[in-house]
Amino acid sequence: MERQEDVFKKIVAHCKEYGFVFPSSDIYDGLGAVYDYGQNGVELKNNIKQYWWQSMVLLHENIVGIDAAIFMHPTVWKASGHVDAFNDPLIDNKDSKKRYRADVLIEDQIAKYADHIEKDVEKARKRFGDSFDEAQYRKTSARVIEAQQKMDALHERYSKALNANDLAELRQIIIDEEIACPISGTRNWTEVRQFNLMFQTEVGSTAEGASRIYLRPETAQGIFVNYLNVQKTGRMKLPFGIAQIGKAFRNEIVARQFIFRMREFEQMEMQYFVKPGTELEWFATWKKTRMAWHQALGFGAENYRFHDHDKLAHYANAATDIEFRMPFGFKEVEGIHSRTNFDLSQHSKYSGKKIEYFDPETGESYTPFVIETSIGVDRMFLSVICHSYEEQRLPDGQTRVVLHLPAALAPVKLAVFPLTKKDGMPEKARSIIEELRFHFNCKYEEKDQIGKRYRRMDAIGCPYCVTVDQQTLEDDTVTLRDRDTMEQQRVPISGLRGIIEDKVSLTSLLKKLI
Ligand code: GAP
Numbered sequence: 001m002e003r004q005e006d007v008f009k010k011i012v013a014h015c016k017e018y019g020f021v022f023p024s025s026d027i028y029d030g031l032g033a034v035y036d037y038g039q040n041g042v043e044l045k046n047n048i049k050q051y052w053w054q055s056m057v058l059l060h061e062n063i064v065g066i067d068a069a070i071f072m073h074p075t076v077w078k079a080s081g082h083v084d085a086f087n088d089p090l091i092d093n094k095d096s097k098k099r100y101r102a103d104v105l106i107e108d109q110i111a112k113y114a115d116h117i118e119k120d121v122e123k124a125r126k127r128f129g130d131s132f133d134e135a136q137y138r139k140t141s142a143r144v145i146e147a148q149q150k151m152d153a154l155h156e157r158y159s160k161a162l163n164a165n166d167l168a169e170l171r172q173i174i175i176d177e178e179i180a181c182p183i184s185g186t187r188n189w190t191e192v193r194q195f196n197l198m199f200q201t202e203v204g205s206t207a208e209g210a211s212r213i214y215l216r217p218e219t220a221q222g223i224f225v226n227y228l229n230v231q232k233t234g235r236m237k238l239p240f241g242i243a244q245i246g247k248a249f250r251n252e253i254v255a256r257q258f259i260f261r262m263r264e265f266e267q268m269e270m271q272y273f274v275k276p277g278t279e280l281e282w283f284a285t286w287k288k289t290r291m292a293w294h295q296a297l298g299f300g301a302e303n304y305r306f307h308d309h310d311k312l313a314h315y316a317n318a319a320t321d322i323e324f325r326m327p328f329g330f331k332e333v334e335g336i337h338s339r340t341n342f343d344l345s346q347h348s349k350y351s352g353k354k355i356e357y358f359d360p361e362t363g364e365s366y367t368p369f370v371i372e373t374s375i376g377v378d379r380m381f382l383s384v385i386c387h388s389y390e391e392q393r394l395p396d397g398q399t400r401v402v403l404h405l406p407a408a409l410a411p412v413k414l415a416v417f418p419l420t421k422k423d424g425m426p427e428k429a430r431s432i433i434e435e436l437r438f439h440f441n442c443k444y445e446e447k448d449q450i451g452k453r454y455r456r457m458d459a460i461g462c463p464y465c466v467t468v469d470q471q472t473l474e475d476d477t478v479t480l481r482d483r484d485t486m487e488q489q490r491v492p493i494s495g496l497r498g499i500i501e502d503k504v505s506l507t508s509l510l511k512k513l514i
Contacts, residue, residue: 008327011389012258014401018459020044020385021259033255033263040460041381043411043441045266048380049245051409051506052268055293055513056243063241063270064234068222070247074213076221077198079350080343081314086217087194088253089170093181094188100181101254102170102192106158109177111329113151117144159310167192197250199263215249220372222246223271224343227368228355231273238357238368239282241272245377257328259378266377273368275359276341282371283318283338290322290336290373296512297406299387305330315342322375324383333383334375341367384409388461403461404484406509412462413440413504414496417453419469421446429468432478432493439497440504458483464500 015021019038023030037045057065077083089102120143125132138144154177161169171192180187198217204210216222223242230242245268252261259265274282287306295301307330309319318338323330344367348355356365388403407413416432418425426446433442443462445453450467457465465481472478472493480499481488491499502508 004327007389008258008386010391011327011386014389014459015041015258015385020460033252033261035259035262035378040411044384044405044409044461045377045381047409047411047506048377048384049266049268051509052293052375052380053243053245054506054510056241056270059510059513060241062236062239063243063272064230064236065243066223066226066230067246068219068226068244070216070249071203071213072216072221072225074211075350076225076347077214079346080221080224081346082198082214082217083196085314086197088197089167089192090195090253091171091174091192092190093184093186094190095186096181096184098181098183099253102167102174103158103162104254105179106154106170106173106177109179110151110155110158113147113154116147117151120144120147155310162311167194195251195253197252199249199251216247217250218248218374219244219246219267219269220271220374221343223269224347224370227271227273227344228353231357238359239272239274239278241270243268243270245269257326259382260326260331262378267374268377268380269372269374271339272371272373273357274371276366276369279338279340279369279371280318283336286371286373287320287336290334290375292513294322294324294333296509297384297409299324299383303387307332313337315339324387326383326386331379333379334373337372337374339370339372341369343370344368400455400458402458402483405461405463407463407504408506408509410461410463410504411441412443412457412460413464414500415443415445415453415457415462415465417445417450417465417467419450419467423470424473425468428472429466432466432468432496436497436500439501454481454486463504466496 018040020041022036022038024034024036025031026036053065056063090099091102091105092099120141121134121137124137124141125134138148154173157169157173160166161173168191171189174189175187178187199215200212201215202210203213223244226242230236231240246266247264248267249264252263255261255263272282272286291304291306294304303325305323307321307323309316309321312319316337317340320336321332322334322336324333344355347353348367355367357368358365384405385403388405390402390404392400392402394400414436416429418429429446430444433444436442445456447453454465461483463483465483467479467481469479476493477490478493478496479488480491480496
């Protein structure tokens with residue numbers, strides 16, 4: 001079996017070759033952890049955003065959207081805690097001069113123990129065959145027990161150090177675990193230091209008149225500072241939500257895994273304002289709702305899991321991640337946080353404005369509590385691409401690379417090919433597109449043999465291809481080819497829209513959510 005790292009490298013290369021994702025400023029050899037979306041990538045990304053937006057704003061009458069500016073008053077970030085506490089613990093290797101996140105080094109070590117255990121269990125499963133009792137094996141195998149104990153002890157020590165912000169102890173864990181720099185191979189580490197992740201810039205033209213502002217590290221604060229505006233102008237009653245999609249910026253220390261960890265990325269965040277005391281019920285509801293949104297894509301429930309946080313952020317009283325099985329392991333795609341009334345109270349304190357809700361039912365005024373759902377567009381994009389990518393061996397011995405994208409997310413829904421460039425076939429093919437392009441994204445292709453054209457469409461995940469041939473000119477029928485089964489059927493041109501639209505529209509996906 002091919003190694004997952006090799007598969008991932010191929011996916012990255014595929015994204016570039018087929019116009020999904022390019023390194024930023026490519027002709028200048030790129031810029032670390034910054035990427036551009038190409039002609040197919042932008043369509044897929046827009047479809048992901050539409051799926052999210054419509055599931056929030058269209059399907060919930062008490063959720064509305066906004067689009068706040070990236071630049072915000074600098075006091076916002078003082079109030080939110082980002083100026084003082086939005087830090088990552090950094091450590092440098094003195095030999096390679098490479099910089100790492102101390103917490104990531106330790107988490108990778110924990111993952112290694114987990115990996116050992118899983119490999120051991122898999123080996124035993126093969127050895128014992130049908131009679132294998134996994135639970136019994138995990139309880140009795142000396143090797144598994146030892147690795148599990150080491151992992152649990154490390155996990156506990158790490159959580160304690162993280163919660164206490166004990167940087168010396170984080171370093172000591174790295175030393176005790178004999179974690180080496182992957183570049184130099186040495187364990188010659190500096191102290192651990194805190195590093196603020198916000199980018200700074202200045203507004204104003206003169207040095208004296210300029211003031212320091214930040215590029216927002218999350219979109220959520222744009223929602224909090226608009227809570228009163230939206231609640232009043234929309235006459236919103238609790239519980240209600242505000243949704244937003246937009247860019248966020250973080251000066252990430254460890255830039256790796258392609259678009260998984262970027263310095264400029266996009267978030268889709270929704271803040272749900274609720275009555276104090278009801279927040280944990282809403283937290284549970286949103287966990288379920290968001291998991292259902294992911295699973296409606298049909299990637300298999302076994303590829304998702306919740307990961308409850310060991311260390312709660314300064315604003316949260318409960319938090320979990322939705323993790324997806326990427327080629328490099330289960331990784332966070334979305335965070336769901338119960339943020340209490342921390343943000344609204346802080347903004348009230350720093351702005352001097354009363355930020356409350358008057359409850360007409362009880363006659364009381366109070367600061368609402370907030371449940372947040374926060375998902376990275378780029379991570380979602382990566383999970384969709386990774387799961388969809390397949391190098392498929394065909395019965396005739398050839399291979400094809402196909403993206404099994406959910407049809408509603410695919411950049412192009414239908415490709416139309418004239419079999420040859422003569423006898424009026426190109427004109428007929430174009431007339432089909434002219435009719436259907438109002439309903440979904442169509443592409444015309446006449447270059448190369450039909451087989452090659454199919455392969456190109458498979459590689460960008462186009463769910464349907466239509467070929468116009470001699471018979472089309474006689475009876476107005478075409479062959480319709482399905483990307484996944486590669487089966488072809490002869491259908492009348494007049495029936496194409498009916499067959500395709502239902503499968504490729506977002507509506508069918510959204511209907512799975514209710
Ligand atoms: N408002 C809460 C918040 O920003 P977060 O867990 O820091 O929470 C939420 O981020 C989501 O944003 C993550 O689950 C991830 O999908 C995405 N994200 C965060 N940092 C990212 C980065 N450097 N590159 C790409 N996506 C990122």
